[in-house]
Each structure stands twice: as structure tokens, then as C-alpha cells.
Amino acid sequence: ERGGNNSFTHEALTLKYKLDNQFELVFVVGFQKILTLTYVDKLIDDVHKEFRDKYRNEFQQKGTLGLLNGTFDFKDDFMRLLRDAEESSKVRAPTVMKTFEQSLKSQKTVKCMIETRGEKPKEKVKNKKNKGSKKEGTEAVAAPGKASAGDKQPSAAGEKEELTKDEILQKNREEFFKRHMKAGEKSRSPKPEAQKEKGKKPRVWDLGNSNAKVLDYSNSATNGSAEACPMEEFDPDIALGDRNREPGRLYDLEYESDDEAEEEKVIQNPSKPSTKKGGLGGMFGMLKGLVGSKSLTREDMDPVLEKMKDHLIAKNVAAEIALQLCESVAKKLEGKVMGTFTTVTSTVKQALQEALVQILQPQRRVDVLRDVMDAQRHRRPYVVTFCGVNGVGKSTNLAKISFWLIENGFSVLIAACDTFRAGAVEQLRTHTRRLNALHPPESHGGRTMVQLYEKGYGKDAAGIAMEAISYARNQGFDVVLVDTAGRMQDNAPLMTALAKLIAVNAPDLVLFVGEALVGNEAVDQLVKFNKALADHSMAQTPRLIDGIVLTKFDTIDDKVGAAISMTYITSKPIVFVGTGQTYCDLRSLNAKAVVAALMKA
Amino acid sequence: SMAGGLEPHLEALRREMAAPGPAVLSVLLALLVVVFTFLIWRFVQGRRSSRKAVLLLGLCDAGKTLLFARLLTGRYRDTQTSITDSSAVYRARNDKSANVTLIDLPGHESLRLQFLERFKAAARAIVFVVDSVAFQREVKDVAEFLYQVLVDNTVLKNAPALLIACNKQDVTMAKSAKLIQQQLEKELNTLRVTRSAAPTSLDGSATGGPAQLGKKGKDFDFSQLPMKVEFVECSARGSKGEEGDADFEGLEKWLAKIA
Secondary structure, X not given: OOOOOOEEEEOOEEEEEEEEOOOOEEEEEEEEOOOOOOOXXXXXXXXXXXXXXXXXXXXXXXXXXXXXXXXXXXXXXXXXXXXXXXXXXXXXOOOOOOOOOOOOHHHOOHHHHOOOOOHHHHHHHHHHHHOOHHHHHHXXXXXXXXXXXXXHHHHHHHHOOOOOXXXXXXXXXHHHHHHOOOHXXXXXXXXXXXXXXXXXXXXXXXXXXXXXXXXXXXXXXOOXXXXXXXXXXXXXXXXXXXXXXXXXXXXXXXXXXXXXXXHHHHHHHHHOHHHHXXXXXXXXXXXXXXXXXXXXXXXXXHHHHHXXXXXXXXXXXXXXXXXXXXXXHHHHHOOOEOOOOOOHHHHHXXXXXXXXXXXXXXXXXXOHHHHHHHHHHOOOOEEEEEEOOOOOOHHHHHHHHHHHHHHOOOOEEEEEEOOOOOOHHHHHHHHHHHHHHHOOHHHHOOOOOEEEEOOOOOOOHHHHHHHHHHHHHHXXXXXXXEEEOOOOXXXXXXXXXXXXXXXXXXXXXXXXXXXXXXXXXXXXXXXXXXXXXXHOOOOOOOOXXXXXXXXXXXXXXXXXXXXXXXXXXXXXXXXXXXXXXXXOOEEEOOXXXXXXXXXXX | OHHHHHHHHHHHHHHXXXXXXXXXXXXXXXXXXXXXXXXXXXXXXXXXXHOOEEEEEEOOOOOHHHHHHHHXXXXXXXXXXXXXXXXXXXXXXXXXXXXXXXXXXXXXXXXXXXXXXXXXXXXXEEEEEEEOOOHHHHHHHHHHHHHHHHHOHHHHXXXXXXXXXXXXXXXXXXXXXXXXXXXXXHHHHHHHHHHHOOOOEOOOOOOOOOOOOOOOOOOOOHHHOOOOEEEEEOEOOOOOOOOXXXXXXXXXXXXXXXX
């Protein structure tokens, strides 16, 4: 699904590739990263064409057995193509400089190149009106430069028609200086000074130059004395607003979604006319497509892809990710021969759907219970760290996950490493109490299933985490859930602190908690979190985010694009989905359902 | 006048409908026969073509593509990590007329599920290739993939025959098929507990989560599965290296049995 860009760098090598979707071939060229070879693209295209033409028969007729049995003796052809490409790039590089006779300059007459004194002030005034004072300086200095040349020209013009080489050189030198003029060089000659003083009059602002006195509207007597300021009539009705409302209740936000829909339609309309063109040709193409011998071209796919991209963005997928996805689908489908009775739209939709499902289905499924069992066998606690920005639901989902773990018979230690937010520790204490009430020690063989490890507020989070883990190891807890404070991804000191916590304690699982409501922000958050973790880690392979917890999923109806954005950026799976605020509202991701909701019109 | 012209026609039609003449009857009968034949043909076609494939599944680097090449051409080939499926018709050695389509699927984790989805309905049999040398290290991943295959609804419904081919036996460190079977059974036993305890998936699947593997209460055993499971040892490279033949009589015999 990342087929959009066609080059890949690994250590010292750069790989460039080209796909042939018709015959399902991949052409890869590898070269050293430090060399910048200009002929690589051309080489790959040539190789592609030649290989395809030479072995077209084998591909089309014999199929897989042809591939297995056939000998593809391409080495000589390849060496020849490589030599051609190298030579072509060598020949093009040095361009012979044109002689003076060939250039256009010699063909111009002298007269049109001379700028007389009379013309210059006109230019100066014109420019002054349009541009700022900076330009004044450059023009003012250029003017005398040209003036000196111009002084010489009229005298010389009378004598000969062509400028001598020296004149040209001086002219060029002056042009060069004019272009690289900086403000500091204003004091080059007295003449420009005089001209500048004339031209540079102090700018009069309408309100400026008047001193502070004029601007001071306050009554000098009122500072500090309350009697001078008349008391406004205080009307409690107006201040409180609606007398009939219930005290303390927070009303829902009322909004109309109709306006937004209209705006979308208005924006889309300008893009529609482009699809109307190509009437008859499009019809023929459609018929050909029905028969099934049409191969997809970029132009066919573009309108469909545009529509799909807008659809994805409307479903809350981050804009750049929707773009990259569509690019990748286009690359994968270009040149492919469509089957019978399939339209371009259906092919593109199918490919996009497959790409989306593949993105959501993780590379490696995170099975928390399995890993906890492993850790249990080695007699050490399984440490999970929750990180994320403010207000996404870390503490709530931590409580849900500990409930789930207790139901499966594992004892949990909650480490309160959020030492900043007011009430964070109390919140976790309340959760612990409730969970213990739900699962009393009696029903679990006398073991307390949940315990809170806290050291109050203001302490160092990494230190508390370390103590909590060793406490869990001593007491035989199965899982340690570490709750951290919410932090914005731009806040460098807090990101450093988080990276330190993770680097020092080496948790088994680092979960990023993100809410499903987030839009383009998701990309920024995850990229910056990962970067911070990678930068501050001392190890060879830094611990990055291992999984994502997607929260507040019940608040979005089918605008599930945030799931795609997050998994695309990190390539890590969504481990849990939070769908509510009670302990049972914990789910796992169903990729097909989410993609179906995403593709639904 | 117009109505008058229509009336006799309507009368004629009504008479025909009430007491259909032989012409109409024969037409109707012909239509019925055509529809019936069509349905039967589709049914037979569906039955026959739907399950003719033998899938080669397994983790990355298990040796599926080399096995595929050896079975079809008998020759050794340098292979790369597959990124797409390859399929070809395989004729059994003893030249029975029946033939099967061998399909080699990529084992890479980001691709395997996608291709399994595509081909699982057509599977008459599944060959699960296991790298016997790296098995100790990979046992969890092997078991996870095998679990995903076994728990799939289509696979449970069709119950294709399953052969677990313990490949790379030419290397001295390779584990035996018996050991692999024991380890897999133990790991699958654990997996079915952890997987069924996972939080229910979104959209509240009314089916009650993933299917239960084997019998509850008893330790997992391959004999508890609805399909026939066999273990066989083989070596795609062969004991004589690249020039010699591959060592997989067990596999070939099983394929001949399946076809």
C-alpha cells in the first residue's frame, strides 16, 4: 500500500523499482546511494520495454510453467542497455558554450541596449510606487551604475556601431553588482546619496508620529479610584441568561449538519465538469471495458481516484494519507488488463478495499494474553505503558484493560505515573477500589487482583515506574499497567521525559492511545511521538510504539478514517478499541467491518 | 373501431390462457427444460471447479516456492520471497487422469491473510509447509498462522485435507515430524484459550467470536479437527543438493491420493 514512491533506501544502497502490472513483473535497480546516477530511470524503462517485448510469448501463452521452465537469457541485452544509458548520460552533460557570434546579443544593435539618463528616473518612480523601500536602494545604486555606463555609451556610440568586449564586460559587471546589491552598499558614491536623500522622505503614518499622549484615552483620574467609573446596572437576568435552565446541567451542543453537506457539494461541483468531457470516446472505452480487453491507463483511473480520495477524506482519513493511498493504488493498477464485465470504478474500488484491509490487518497480531502467559512462565511481570496526548482516554481505557485482564485471571498492578494532572491518582484509586469490589479476593483464591502503586504528585514518573515494576516482581503480580500524563507532541521537555521513562524501564508493550475523533492531527501526533522515542533512546533498536488503542469509537458513526491514518503511519496494529465509558466497553478491531463502513457511500 | 379490433385478440388470448393449446404448452415445456439444464450445468460446474486447488501455505522462507517448482518441473531453482500467488496444473506421478491445481501463496505476514481469503474457497486440500530447522524459534508464529487457517469459517465448512509438511529435513538440525506435532498441539491448545478470551470484535459479531477449535475440556489434538490431518517429512532441496532430486515421496503419495 506504499507503492506511491518508487525508490527505497537501505544503508548504503538505493533501490528504484518499476512495476509492470500487465504481466506482473517487478524491475529493481540497485545502486550506491552516494552516486547520483541520472540515467537510472531511463535504464529501467528501456530494460522493461525490451524484456517485455522479448519474452511476451512466454508470459502470455505458457503462464506459470513457462516462467518455471523458461530460460531468460537477458544478460547480454542488459549489458548493452546499460552501456547505452551510461553513454547517453555522459554525452549530455557538458554543453558547448555558444560563441559570441551565435548568441543573440551580437545580433542586437547597440541602441536598444543603451539606457539613457532620461529613461531611468521613470523606472525609478514607477518602482517606488509599487515596491517597498528596499527596492529603492537597489534601483538608486543601479541608476548611477548605469549612468556611468550610459555616460560612456553615448560617446562611444557615435564612434562605432558595436560595443567592444571591454564595454560588454563592464556592463555585465554592473548588472552583476546590481543583482547582488545589498542594503549595506548604499554608500558607494556620493551621487547615490544625494539622489537617495531626495527620494527618501520620512514616511508619514496616519496614526504614527503622534506621541503616546494622543493615544491615551484613559481618564487620568480613574487609575485606582473606583468612584470615577460609574457602576453599570447589573441585571442578573441578562448575566445568567436562561432562567429556566436546571442549575448545573450542561446542555448538548446543537448544530446543523446540513450546511456542511451543502458546502461539500458546492466544492465538488467545480471538479465535476472535468469528468463530462470525452463523451463518445468514453462510451467506446466503456464498451471495450465490458468485453474485457482494456488495460487501465492513468487517465481512466484519475477521476475515480479523485472521487475516492475525497470520499476517504470525508470519512476522516488524514489528507496526505488518502493521497498516498490513491497514488499507491494507481501505481498497482496501471497497465493491468481488466477482466470481463468489470468497470474501471469497480476495479479501483476493489483494489482500494484490498489495500485498506491490508493496512488494518497488522503485520504481527498482538496477543496480549499469550505474551502475559509467557512472562508468567519466566516469573517476571508484563509491563504495558500507555502514552498519548491530553484527554484521549488513557486512564479510562487502562481501567477497562485491567478489568479484562482480571476476568482472565491475571493480577494487575497499576502504576500511577501521571504525577501532574489534578486528581489523576485519586481517579486510579477509585478504579482500583471498584475493580476490587467487582472481583473480591475471595473469588480469586485470596489474592488481591488489583493494586495501585502511587507516590503522590510532583515526583519523577520514570522513577515511580521503575519502583512499581520491582514491587510487582517481588509481590508476584502478572501485569503492570503504567499510566502516564497526557502531553502534546510538540512539547519537547515532556516528550523527552516520556522517552526517558520508556527507555529506562523497557516495557514489554508501548501502547499509544488515540481517539477516533482525531483527523489530520493523528499523523502529526504519531510521527512526533515515534521520533521522540527514537531520538532519546540509547539502544541500537529503539523502542517505538508497539500498538494503538483507538478510543471513543462510539462517538463516530462511520467516519472511521482515524483507524486507517494511525495504522498507516506506524504499521502497528490496533490492539484495543474503546467503545464507551464502562468497564465492558472494550473491543478488538474487525478489519472487514471497518473497511466496509469506510467504503460505504 | 380500435377497441373492436383489439377485442377479438384479447378474446383469443384469454381462451389460450384458459385452455392452453399444444403450441403454447410445448413452448413452456421447452423453456422449463432449458432453465433446468442451465441450473444443473451450473451446479455441476460449480461443484467440479470449486475445489480443485491444493494450497501451499506456510511462513516466510519455509520452502513453499521451491517445493512448487520441484513438484512441477523436478528441477532446482533459486527463489525469492514471493509477493504474489503462482498457480499451475499438477499431474500426479502415476499418471492418473485426475489433476489438481497447485497454488503457491506468499508467506509474508502482510500478504498471507489476503491471499488466503482469495483462495480458501477453492481449496480441496492444504499443504502447510513448516521450516523444521527454525521451528523451535518460530513455533509461536507457526501456530498462530495455523490457528488462523483452521479457525476460518470457510475452511471449517469445507474441511479440506490438511498435510503438514516438515520441510528442510536435509539439514541435520531439523526437528522430526513427531516433535513438531507435539509442540504444535501444545501451542494451539494455549492459543485457543487466549484467542477466545480476546475482547469481542467490533460490530458485535453475533456468531459469538472465533470458532472453538477441537473439543472443550480436553487438550487439543489434531484428531479433534473435522478434517484429515497428516504429518510428513520432506526436503525440497534434496539430500544431494541442487543437482539431485527432491526428497518428498510422502508428499507426492499424498497428492496422488488427494487428486
